[in-house]
Amino acid sequence: MEEKVYRRLLILGSGPAGLTAALYAARADLSPLVLTGMIPYGQASLTNIIENYPGFPQGIGGQELGQLFEQQAVQFGAEVIYEQAEAIDLSVRPFEVKTFSTTYQTDAIILALGASHRxxxxxxxxxxxxxxxxxxxxxxxxxxxxxxxxxxxxxxxxxxxxxxxxxxxxxxxxxxxxxxxxxxxxxxxxxxxxxxxxxxxxxxxxxxxxxxxxxxxxxxxxxxxxxxxxxxxxxxxFIGHDPNSQMLNGQIELHPDGTVKIDEHMMTSVPGVFAAGEIADSHFRQVVTSAGMGAAAAIQVTHYLGDL
Ligand SMILES: Cc1cc2nc3c(=O)[nH]c(=O)nc-3n(C[C@H](O)[C@H](O)[C@H](O)COP(=O)(O)OP(=O)(O)OC[C@H]3O[C@@H](n4cnc5c(N)ncnc54)[C@H](O)[C@@H]3O)c2cc1C
Structure with missing residues (x-):
């Protein structure tokens, strides 16, 4: 029988947005579970050197930066699992996210699914x-x-x-x-x-x-x-990227370019579902901005879950 696992907060994606959200949510004692998807550490992991992420004046490898993000989030209680969300059901409460082996049930989701090369x-x-x-x-x-x-x-x-x-x-x-x-x-x-x-x-x-x-x-x-x-x-x-929002089509409001619509509190059109990074941003598209959005989303989730 398919396993069902409840977690208070699920974070989908392990790029800069997802892992920064995980750090903030872990430090708020939400014990977040991160599903990495097929590209652990996200697009940043595909580049040899990142020279514009503050704090690393000599630059840092994309993989290495991702590993540090993960290490810091895990240190405070985040759990990171190498699994891919195959279906997301936002019409039920708790929400359901299905992977190959498991159905996760959760009260809140941070979508940090990023973007894929065009x-x-x-x-x-x-x-x-x-x-x-x-x-x-x-x-x-x-x-x-x-x-x-x-x-x-x-x-x-x-x-x-x-x-x-x-x-x-x-x-x-x-x-x-x-x-x-x-x-x-x-x-x-x-x-x-x-x-x-x-x-x-x-x-x-x-x-x-x-x-x-x-x-x-x-x-x-x-x-x-x-x-x-x-x-x-x-x-x-290298001709650009499209947001990985196909799975959300029809369940959540999207912009014409496929990015997820969010309000000033990082919340999508479905209460309890938040989004951060390139899934919701086709303009800035940087490690630092995606990480910043991840932090903001986690702070807002903390308020949201506290009010439930
Ligand atoms: C070649 C290259 C070089 C770059 N160089 C720089 C640079 O020097 N400086 C800079 O600031 N930015 C750079 N960027 C941009 C930067 O990498 C991105 O802005 C940033 O990674 C976006 O972060 P994100 O977390 O929003 O999404 P992403 O990094 O796209 O991560 C998305 C995450 O979602 C996961 N995912 C996708 N689908 C699913 C699913 N169904 N279930 C679960 N998880 C899923 C993926 O596995 C991945 O972990 C570069 C990008 C590329 C491609």
Whole structure:
């Protein structure tokens, strides 16, 4: 028979928002249970170095920062379990969250489900994922030693990852659909002055070519419509993220971009369900802002549960 487990507070997600919420909730004696999902420590764990999280003047690895977040939350009584929420039922009280093995019942939930990388949606992408198409430089960069590779995107993540990939690749060409980058000035300067980095401006990828591995990319100039094929041995895609809110569709109010609507107290349209981090924020999207939202959500949950 399926196991049912009651916890006063469930936190879904173990990125900066979820683990900071866990720290605050643990310190408020709520004994929170965190379900990590498939990416323990969240997106931050996918990056080699984080240089803008305060308190680490030399920068800190994403995994390492996540481990410290977890250690601190657990030290005060949070429990962290490597499980994925497969269904959430907000129509019953207590709420129910189902994982592979267990149904959790809870009086309050903090949704810290974060966001997932966006795909190009072009022919060849799905077939060649893991055979030259990647969404994580830190995870896969090593496989591209001395290769000529491409990075798609023009934001902070794209440039950070392109710079990281120069450690392995012979050359890194950044394909960006505009003629200026969205990334911060420091990263832009580093990328533009790096001897291994080149740019293809005003262009989008239309197709990824190859069968067993990538041979090249078909790209289109968005100003002229001209299509060309460039040889490539790998492509890393960093073109943005979509909030992981699909499971909540129809149960909770969402913004048109899929982020969860929250009020000034971090509460969603369902009383008792709170949200923090990139699941509810498509604007700031930083470790520090997500962690801040996690702290705020946990403080509000403490008031909410205290009033029940
Ligand atoms: C390559 C890269 C580099 C970055 N570099 C920086 C940087 O230098 N500085 C900076 O400030 N920010 C950086 N960011 C952004 C930063 O990582 C995010 O803003 C931050 O991680 C968002 O935190 P979050 O907790 O809201 O969500 P996420 O980090 O997205 O975490 C979401 C969590 O939810 C879990 N989850 C998802 N679905 C389920 C489910 N069904 N059940 C249970 N759990 C689930 C996941 O496993 C994960 O643990 C970078 C992002 C990327 C991708």
């Amino acid at each position: 795909k190009l949606g072009v022919p060849g992408e799905r077939e060649l994922t893991g055979r030259g198409v990647s969404y994580c430089g830190t995870c896969d960069g090593w496989f591209f030693k001395d290769k000529d590779i491409h990075v798609v995107g023009g934001g902070d993540s794209a440039l950070e990852e392109a710079l990281f990939l120069t450690r392995f690749a012979k050359s890194v060409t950044i394909i960006h659909r505009r003629d200026e980058l969205r990334a911060g000035a420091i990263l832009q300067n580093r990328a533009k002055s790096h001897p291994k980095i080149r740019f293809i401006w005003n262009s989008v990828v239309k197709e990824i070519l190859g069968s067993e591995k990538i041979d090249g990319l078909k790209i289109e100039n968005v100003l002229t419509g001209e299509q060309t094929t460039v040889p490539s041995e790998g492509v890393f895609v």
